[in-house]
Amino acid sequence: MQSFALIRPHTLAAARQRVLANPEQRLLRAGGLDLLDRMKEGLETPDELVELSSLQGELGQQLRALESTATGLTIGALVTLAQLAQLAQHDDLNTRNIGHAALRQAAASAATPGIRNLATLGGNLLQRPRCWYFRSADLHCLKKGGSACLAITGENKYHAILGGGPSFIVHPSTLASALLALDARVEIAGETTRIIPIAELFVSPKTDPKREHILAPGELLTRVLLPAPGPAARSAYAVAKEKQSHDWPLAEAVVNLSLEAGVIKSVRVVLGHVAPVPWRSAEAEAALTGQKPGAALFARAAAAALAPARPLKHNAYKIPLAQGLLREALHRAADLPLPE
Numbered sequence: 037m038q039s040f041a042l043i044r045p046h047t048l049a050a051a052r053q054r055v056l057a058n059p060e061q062r063l064l065r066a067g068g069l070d071l072l073d074r075m076k077e078g079l080e081t082p083d084e085l086v087e088l089s090s091l092q093g094e095l096g097q098q099l100r101a102l103e104s105t106a107t108g109l110t111i112g113a114l115v116t117l118a119q120l121a122q123l124a125q126h127d128d129l130n131t132r133n134i135g136h137a138a139l140r141q142a143a144a145s146a147a148t149p150g151i152r153n154l155a156t157l158g159g160n161l162l163q164r165p166r167c168w169y170f171r172s173a174d175l176h177c178l179k180k181g182g183s184a185c186l187a188i189t190g191e192n193k194y195h196a197i198l199g200g201g202p203s204f205i206v207h208p209s210t211l212a213s214a215l216l217a218l219d220a221r222v223e224i225a226g227e228t229t230r231i232i233p234i235a236e237l238f239v240s241p242k243t244d245p246k247r248e249h250i251l252a253p254g255e256l257l258t259r260v261l262l263p264a265p266g267p268a269a270r271s272a273y274a275v276a277k278e279k280q281s282h283d284w285p286l287a288e289a290v291v292n293l294s295l296e297a298g299v300i301k302s303v304r305v306v307l308g309h310v311a312p313v314p315w316r317s318a319e320a321e322a323a324l325t326g327q328k329p330g331a332a333l334f335a336r337a338a339a340a341a342l343a344p345a346r347p348l349k350h351n352a353y354k355i356p357l358a359q360g361l362l363r364e365a366l367h368r369a370a371d372l373p374l375p376e
């Protein structure tokens with residue numbers, strides 16, 4: 037690995053100045069897990085890493101804060117996955133976090149306890165894909181300026197079945213799927229500060245195959261804002277992996293629903309690790325809205341969610357897998373027993 041300097045700025049202006057002086061060579065570091073992997077893999081050769089944990093003042097506090105108010109939950113970008121996994125134990129949140137359960141479950145499922153202690157919310161959302169063609173410095177895939185996605189004709193067991201093309205990566209972030217289902221917004225600080233729906237953070241390869249998010253060099257993701265769940269809101273996260281720990285998901289499903297008078301009044305359905313962006317299923321949501329929850333309805337919604345799937349040679353198994361996960365998440369969110 038090439039040697040680099042670790043810069044510890046105290047202000048946003050100083051951090052931006054370092055990065056903007058040479059955007060190709062200067063990278064922000066949060067927990068550093070994904071970043072150091074990319075450096076060891078030879079994908080990045082920065083001359084400076086700009087340490088986010090050194091930021092001070094109001095911004096420094098915001099980056100670390102996990103605050104619950106009447107209007108919702110505000111989570112700083114440096115809050116770790118371990119902290120999110122313990123949301124239920126947070127004093128303020130005990131009584132109102134059933135609606136945010138999917139976020140807690142997603143954070144608790146990711147990676148390993150050791151990784152969760154270091155990995156941050158911001159770094160998790162902005163980590164680069166795990167595709168083995170992208171991660172190999174020797175291969176010139178589409179994401180690195182090549183002419184084609186090598187997964188199309190190659191080993192594509194872990195790749196996209198929905199929304200793929202021209203690149204077939206799957207979005208790597210577990211928290212992204214949960215936060216999209218929970219209708220999160222993200223705050224971005226740069227020359228100005230803006231707040232956008234989290235769906236607008238992600239970039240489809242159809243728009244630009246080289247990037248996964250809209251942040252410009254020197255921009256910081258500072259906070260994630262979650263609306264307070266309604267009294268009848270319930271959410272759930274379900275995942276399948278090859279190994280129970282130290283592994284990435286094969287597929288994920290997140291459901292956030294509200295019941296009223298025995299029917300589903302509103303619902304958001306998101307699938308993870310099946311598409312290049314966290315995949316909101318309009319088909320499943322349409323099938324569920326206004327209906328009485330139950331196993332037959334959930335099976336129909338799961339079939340509808342995967343109807344647009346276009347698997348590659350080695351990943352058709354993800355269709356029944358994602359359907360089963362969605363059915364599981366729906367049962368858990370609706371508080372119904374899982375069928376045998």
Ligand SMILES: Cc1cc2nc3c(=O)[nH]c(=O)nc-3n(C[C@H](O)[C@H](O)[C@H](O)COP(=O)(O)OP(=O)(O)OC[C@H]3O[C@@H](n4cnc5c(N)ncnc54)[C@H](O)[C@@H]3O)c2cc1C
Nearest residue numbers: 066067068069070071146147155156158159160162210257
């Ligand atoms: C064995 C293993 C299993 C894993 N399993 C999972 C899993 O199941 N689900 C999952 O989601 N992840 C999984 N991961 C990935 C892990 O969660 C991420 O690597 C980690 O969350 C990255 O966070 P970080 O704080 O270390 O980010 P960093 O590596 O510091 O940053 C990642 C990227 O984001 C940028 N960045 C970071 N923070 C900001 C910010 N606030 N503003 C602007 N840019 C920023 C950095 O410049 C960098 O490009 C796994 C990793 C391992 C090693």
